[in-house]
Amino acid sequence: MTLTLLQEFSVKRRAPELIGPALAPKSHEVKQLSDIDDQQGLWFQVPLIFFYKNNPSPSMKGKDPVKVIKEALSRALVYYYPFAGRLREGSDGKLMVDCNGEGVLFTEADADFSLDQLGDDEIKPPCPYLDELLYDVPGSEGTLGCPLLLFQVTRLICGGFVLAFRVNHTMCDAFGFVQFLKAMEEMAWDNAKAPSLLPIWQRELLNARNPPQISCVHHEYDQIDPIKATLRTKNPNDLDHKSLFFGPKEILSLRNQLPPHLKNCTTFELLTACIWRCRTIALGLDPNEIVRVSFTFNIRGKRFNMQIPQGYYGNAFVFPAVCSRVDALCGSPLGYAVELVKEGKAKVSEEYIRSVADLMVTRGRPVPTTMGDLYFIVSDTTRTGFEEIDFGWGKPMFAGIAGCALFISFYVNYQKKNDCERGIVVPIRLPFSAMERFQEEIKKMTI
Known part of the structure; x- marks a missing residue:
């Protein structure tokens, strides 16, 4: 698939694939979101984009960033396996994650431009090339029954690459997503057996009281x-x-x-x-x-x-x-x-x-x-620390x-x-x- 960019650049993408946890969860769980998570105002997906130069560490020289990030993603999902599931709606509109391991969407791509060809207006938000650097896979844009994460890694001719994501906001906030990216970072760098900071679900901590009582003006x-x-x-x-x-x-x-x-x-x-x-x-x-x-x-x-x-x-x-x-x-x-x-x-x-x-x-x-x-x-x-994420x-x-x-x-x-x-x-x-x-x-x- 080839798409033409505004400056006559082009991006060639491979077919999107589903990436699941490197190890399947021991049991099939259904996890409820908190009452802060599942409010209607968070039923949307947030796009993010990271631009990396061709500056590999000694351990990453000669390695393909697509392969490194894909493997790191799969290994991080072992611990963040709810991201590989699908949201469904229960009684009274309560959202829950069916942790079925279906996977997150991942697209591999190559572009015929370099970072040097991009100016401030092409890099800073709003990114004019977002549609090319983060493919909107048909059927992925919803909340219920859709992949909760979407990734695209685009190699550039300069040796750098662009990493773009889309995350369902009901699952996490910016700090939570950075925590997930840091787990990926650790997996990419040293094949860690587990993240240094283990994920904690405990969404009940932000549930309504019993009985609920609206005590403030909102x-x-x-x-x-x-x-x-x-x-x-x-x-x-x-x-x-x-x-x-x-x-x-x-x-x-x-x-x-x-x-x-x-x-x-x-x-x-x-x-x-x-x-x-x-x-x-x-x-x-x-x-x-x-x-x-x-x-x-x-x-x-x-x-x-x-x-x-x-x-x-x-x-x-x-x-x-x-x-x-x-x-x-x-x-x-x-x-x-x-x-x-x-x-x-x-x-x-x-x-x-x-x-x-x-x-x-x-x-x-x-x-x-x-x-x-x-x-x-x-x-x-x-x-939040987005600018600290280093995959090598x-x-x-x-x-x-x-x-x-x-x-x-x-x-x-x-x-x-x-x-x-x-x-x-x-x-x-x-x-x-x-x-x-x-x-x-x-x-x-x-x-």
């Missing part, structure tokens, strides 16, 4: 009148997909606009406030409407008494939302939005997390607030999310190819009519 699940939601952004074909780069200069410019008591805010709080405000201005919404922004909040670690062990690779986050009237958000200085984001983060507690799980089972696993112009989600992946050819020159989902933007680490400036790239989708104004608003705030 604006992220507010139901908005579909007519009021002004869903101009619901059709991907009507949307422009671009990304913004925020380096040290841009971050400093934004921070200088804050009052003294907010200047020590985090980069995440600063960017989220800025992008939310500029997006709202660009969409030209009714000044009296209420807009929301949600952001993923990792609940691992010691801050919460959730007893989530190391090795847990399920979804361990909530995404609290904050609200504002359009006129207040657009007409106030940047500090107004920063204060709201900080307040949203501060309200996350163990009780809040438990309340989210209780809401899932009480309200039938609702999707987040009606998507559209009035609601926006951001997810920070800059601390060095660390990737870029690793991370390949683009934004329909209403979800991701914060991704990026180093410019030409001047090596480091910063954060944020892909975003907006109607074509709003994208130009959005970029202008960002530019005004970061000069």
Whole structure:
């Protein structure tokens, strides 16, 4: 199969194959997902892409990266065997994994271009060549009964390669997927008998209480009148997909606009406030409407008494939302939005997390607030460790999310190819009519 790229490059792929665990599980299990995992808002697949130079370690010289990664994948699946299964739906919409060992999809490919021929616009998200570098195998795009992981390894003429993935979000979050990739890394390097960090399922840790009790306010699940939601952004074909780069200069410019008591805010709080405000201005919404922004909040670690062990690779986050009237958000200085984001983060507690799980089972696993112009989600992946994954050819020159989902933007680490400036790239989708104004608003705030 040959497909032509935008710059007249081509990719030749072999037929996709199913890769199962190197050793079959001892028994056929059915494992339930947590009540955080199986919420409707996570029923989608996340694409990621890693670019590797031709920089093999002495032990990898002369080896084929396709073969190395395929074998590492199969051996890692011995421990992460649920990934080789299929999701099915039980009573009351509860998702569970049939650990049948059917396998994950794997495609081997060759391309007639080198990494030197790709500029920043081809490497940073949104990757314009994603369809060629991550083949969408027919029938694989769903949630129920579909492969949970899809891989493509594409060799380049320079000796480097591109590794692209697609993972079903109900199975894991970014930290959980990095844990799986690290297990693959260990298998690739030294044929380890087992990962140094063994995977732990224990999804019941994030299940609803018995009886469930919604004890907090969750604006992220507010139901908005579909007519009021002004869903101009619901059709991907009507949307422009671009990304913004925020380096040290841009971050400093934004921070200088804050009052003294907010200047020590985090980069995440600063960017989220800025992008939310500029997006709202660009969409030209009714000044009296209420807009929301949600952001993923990792609940691992010691801050919460959730007893989530190391090795847990399920979804361990909530995404609290904050609200504002359009006129207040657009007409106030940047500090107004920063204060709201900080307040949203501060309200996350163990009780809040438990309340989210209780809401899932009480309200039938609702999707987040009606998507559209009035609601926006951001997810920070800059601390997940994607850029540390080394299968024997060095660390990737870029690793991370390949683009934004329909209403979800991701914060991704990026180093410019030409001047090596480091910063954060944020892909975003907006109607074509709003994208130009959005970029202008960002530019005004970061000069």
